[in-house]
Amino acid sequence: MKKYIFGVLFLTLTSYNTPSKKELQEQHMITEIEHSEMNTLGLIGGTSWHSTIDYYKTINQSINDHFGNNTNPPLIVYTLNQAEVHRFQIENKWDSIATMLVEAALNLNKAGADAVLFCANTPHKVYDDVQQKLDFPVIHIADATAKAIHKKGLKKVLFLGTKYSMEENFITKRIEDNGIEVLVPKQKKEIEELHRIIQEELTYGVINKKSKEYVLQVIKKSIVEGAEGVVLGCTEFPLMIFEEDLEVPAFNTTEIHSMAGVDYILKN
The missing domain is CATH 3.40.50.1860 (Rossmann fold)
Structure with a gap:
């Protein structure tokens, strides 16, 4: 008898906590609507990856707060090789850095990004050179x-x-x-x-x-x-x-x- 009562109680609690198929479908529809309301953004990070994490965290948390749930933004991250960037800086090869940024931006655009931003201040030294080679915006810091x-x-x-x-x-x-x-x-x-x-x-x-x-x-x-x-x-x-x-x-x-x-x- 005790096993039977426990079984009924377990089934009741389980059915109470598990969303129905209809509820799951409605949640999915809401998420689709929310994503259709958003532009896709590309992040060119890695300079350094420590601050890139802060970009990723801040953007995701802000979108969560905006919708009041766990909706995440359509966000794509491309990580540059910081050691290579620093080497080009020391060698004064800013044209090579610009090429890296253009390549990263184009790859993000191919992946669906409508705009990109450099996750650092210093890459903006070549902002104009990069922007003129792109037909989508780079958001300036x-x-x-x-x-x-x-x-x-x-x-x-x-x-x-x-x-x-x-x-x-x-x-x-x-x-x-x-x-x-x-x-x-x-x-x-x-x-x-x-x-x-x-x-x-x-x-x-x-x-x-x-x-x-x-x-x-x-x-x-x-x-x-x-x-x-x-x-x-x-x-x-x-x-x-x-x-x-x-x-x-x-x-x-x-x-x-x-x-x-x-x-x-x-x-x-």
Whole structure:
């Protein structure tokens, strides 16, 4: 008799928790409708893969939050060989980096991506060369960053990144074209040390306490010089520097760029 009662109870609980065929079909239809409402986005990552994970996580979580369920976006990831990218940077072969990015973008497009984004700031050095070879958009990190700065109502910010993005203006000018003054470290040794921290530590996922203190000192000095906020213009810096570390707003370009991707996916 006890076995019979247990069997009935088990069947009752099982039938209560298991979705019916109709419910499963309805859930599938909802997912299909939600996907039809979205653009497909391609991520060109690997520079580094640590920050690429943050792009992937932020975009997926934001789409989940938008729909209020576990709907995931139509997202495709292409990972570059960072060792090869760094070698081309050292050898000043930016045309080779552009070729890598074009190839990655075309492969993502063939796989169904309607647009792509570079999951890092420095590749934007060859943005124009890459974009002119494509007939679909590459979402620019500086445009999204400038919008975020405007939303905070700031007029002057510090920009920190690799030596390429601090010594050249392929990111900073695009922000300045939006009416924002951009400061960068003036001393060569500061630029070189910030670049070293990125290349030798952060791209390997290493967070060094002394290196963090150094970056914070550079930021504090710029605040004295009038910086109202700091742009973490290397997508690895948010692995080390957080909003609570600073007295001014920090602009996490990884998150900002990811949310620009979310807007594109949702056709905003």
